[in-house]
Amino acid sequence: MVFVVGVLLFALGLLLSIAWHECGHMWAAQRTGMLVRRYFIGFGPTIWSFRRGETEYGIKALPLGGFCDIAGMTTYDEIAPEQAHRAMYLQKAWKRFVVMIAGPMQNFILGFVLIVIMALSVGLPDLSPPPTPSRVGGTDCVSATIASDGTSSPCVGTGPAAAAGLRAGDEIVAVGGQPVSTASELSPVIQKSTGPVVLTVLRDGARFDVTVTPQPVTVPDTEAGAGATKTVNQIGIAYPRTAGYTQYSVIGAIPGAVVFTGQLANATWDSLLSLPSKVGALWTSVTGGERAADTPVSVYGASVIGGDLAERGQWAAVLLLLISINFFLGLFNLVPLLPLDGGHIAIIGYEKARNTIRARLGKVAKGPVDYIKLMPATYVVLAIMGSYMVLTLTADIINPIKLF
Numbered sequence: 001m002v003f004v005v006g007v008l009l010f011a012l013g014l015l016l017s018i019a020w021h022e023c024g025h026m027w028a029a030q031r032t033g034m035l036v037r038r039y040f041i042g043f044g045p046t047i048w049s050f051r052r053g054e055t056e057y058g059i060k061a062l063p064l065g066g067f068c069d070i071a072g073m074t075t076y077d078e079i080a081p082e083q084a085h086r087a088m089y090l091q092k093a094w095k096r097f098v099v100m101i102a103g104p105m106q107n108f109i110l111g112f113v114l115i116v117i118m119a120l121s122v123g124l125p126d127l128s129p130p131p132t133p134s135r136v137g138g139t140d141c142v143s144a145t146i147a148s149d150g151t152s153s154p155c156v157g158t159g160p161a162a163a164a165g166l167r168a169g170d171e172i173v174a175v176g177g178q179p180v181s182t183a184s185e186l187s188p189v190i191q192k193s194t195g196p197v198v199l200t201v202l203r204d205g206a207r208f209d210v211t212v213t214p215q216p217v218t219v220p221d222t223e224a225g226a227g228a229t230k231t232v233n234q235i236g237i238a239y240p241r242t243a244g245y246t247q248y249s250v251i252g253a254i255p256g257a258v259v260f261t262g263q264l265a266n267a268t269w270d271s272l273l274s275l276p277s278k279v280g281a282l283w284t285s286v287t288g289g290e291r292a293a294d295t296p297v298s299v300y301g302a303s304v305i306g307g308d309l310a311e312r313g314q315w316a317a318v319l320l321l322l323i324s325i326n327f328f329l330g331l332f333n334l335v336p337l338l339p340l341d342g343g344h345i346a347i348i349g350y351e352k353a354r355n356t357i358r359a360r361l362g363k364v365a366k367g368p369v370d371y372i373k374l375m376p377a378t379y380v381v382l383a384i385m386g387s388y389m390v391l392t393l394t395a396d397i398i399n400p401i402k403l404f
Contacts, residue, residue: 006310006318011303013322015041015063017110021329022068024106025099030055032095035071035079035086042066070099073344074371089368093352100344107330111323115260118323119253122316123245127263131182136161136170137240142215159236164212166201166237173207174200183239190214191232220290245316268327271296272335275388282391285399293401298389301396308403338371338378347374 019041026039035054040046042060049058071079072087079087088096118124139162143152172186173179176198180186190197196213214233221230248256278295285291297305302325309317336346347369355365 003307003311005307007303007307009310010306010318010322011063011299013306014299014302014325015065017107017322017326017329019066020106020110021103021333022066024102024104025070026055026068028099028102029068029070029088032091032098033086034088034091034095034099035083036068037071038067038069040067075368076371093348096348097345100341100348101334103341104330104333107326107333111264111326111330112257112261114319114323114326115257115264116253118316118319119248119256119260120250121247122319123247124256124260125245125320127260127267131184132239134172134180134183134186135240136166136168136172136237138168138238139166140236140238142217142234142236144216145218147220160212160215161235161237164199164210164235166199166210166212169203171202172199173202190235193233197235264324264327265331268324268331272328272331279388279391282395285395286391291395291399291401293403295395295401296388296392297401298393298396300393301400304396304400305403337381338374339382343378343381 022039026036029036037054038056038058040049040056040058040060042063043065044060044062047059047061049056051057070088071077071083072089075089077087077089084090088099115124139159141155141157141159143155145153173181175186175189177200178189180189191214193214196211199210199212201208201210212235214235216231217234218229218231221228246256275296281292281295285295302321306318306321309315309321333340334342334345336342338344338347351366351369358365
C-alpha cells in the first residue's frame with residue numbers, strides 16, 4: 001500500500017512540476033502584455049475548465065503534462081484582428097526571451113525551494129564526497145557468492161581480515177609494498193590477488209604488516225552479459241560509511257542550499273551530456289542484459305523508484321529524486337533545439353543579432369523566422385526524442401532499475 005501511495009505521490013509531484021513550468025510561461029506572457037488563451041494541466045478531452053479574464057484554465061483527461069497557449073507564437077498562428085498587435089512574434093526580443101526562459105526558471109526555483117526545505121528538515125547529502133579512505137570500518141565473514149541484486153549467500157565464522165588481526169579503525173596504507181590511501185586503490189588489488197597479501201597497517205600511530213589470505217567469491221560479470229559470473233577475492237572488511245545528511249540551521253540553510261544547488265546542477269549537466277552514450281546500455285537492458293544503475297529512466301520508471309523508496313521509508317530520497325528531475329527538466333528545456341524552449345530562445349537570439357547587424361549596415365530589419373522551414377529539423381528532433389523515450393520506457397517495464 002505504501003508503495004502505491006509513493007508511486008502516486010511521486011507521479012503527482014512530476015505532474016505539478018510540469019504544470020509549474022507552464023505557469024512560468026503563462027505569468028511572464030501575461031505580465032509582458034501578451035495574450036494567453038489557455039492554460040491546461042493534461043492533454044486530451046477537457047474534464048473541467050473555467051475562464052478568468054481572457055484566459056481559460058482547466059484540467060484535461062490525460063495527466064501527461066500540460067500546456068500554455070500563447071497567441072501568435074509564430075506567424076502561422078491564427079489570432080483575432082483586434083488582438084493581432086499582442087501576438088508573441090511581434091513583441092520585443094527581450095519580452096519573448098523572458099517568456100521562454102521563465103518556464104525552465106520555474107523548475108530551478110521550485111528545486112531550490114525544495115532544497116531549502118530539505119536542508120531545514122532532514123538535511124542535505126554531500127554530492128561530491130571525498131574518496132572513501134582505505135580504513136577498516138568493520139570485519140565479517142566472506143560469502144561464497146553475491147547475486148545480481150546485491151544479496152550475499154549466508155556465511156559463518158571469522159573472515160580473513162579478522163583472522164589476520166585487523167579491526168575497525170585500522171588504516172591500510174600499503175598493499176604488497178605499494179602505497180594506498182583510498183578504497184578504490186585497495187579493493188582492486190585484493191580482488192585480483194593470486195595468494196596471500198601483505199597489508200601495511202597504521203594503528204594508534206604504530207605501523208606494522210599483516211598477511212591476509214583472500215577468499216574467492218563468485219559475483220555477476222556485467223560486462224560479459226546476463227547470467228555470466230566471475231571470481232574475485234575478498235578479505236571480509238567493510239569500509240567506513242560516508243556521512244549521511246547534514247542538517248542546517250535557519251541561518252545556514254540558504255548558503256548550504258546554494259552550495260548543494262551548484263553540486264546538483266553540475267551533476268545534472270553531466271547526466272544530460274551523457275544521454276547519447278546511454279543508448280547502448282538501454283538497448284542491452286531491453287535485449288536481456290543487465291540494467292545499469294546509471295541509465296536514464298522514464299516518468300514511469302522514476303515513479304516506481306519513488307514508490308520503492310517510499311515503501312522503505314526513505315522519503316528524503318523521494319524528495320531528492322523530485323528535486324533532481326526538476327533540475328533536469330529545467331536544463332533539458334534549455335537545449336537549443338526546437339521544439340524545446342531553448343530552440344525558441346535560440347531563434348530569438350538569432351533574430352536579434354541579425355537585425356542588429358542589418359541596422360548597423362543601414363538595412364531594414366527582416367521579419368520573423370519562418371518556422372515552416374524549420375519543421376523538418378524539428379521533426380527529426382521529435383523522432384529522436386520519441387524513440388529515446390520509448391526505449392527508456394521499454395527498459396523500465398522489461399528490466400527496471402532495482403535499488404534494493
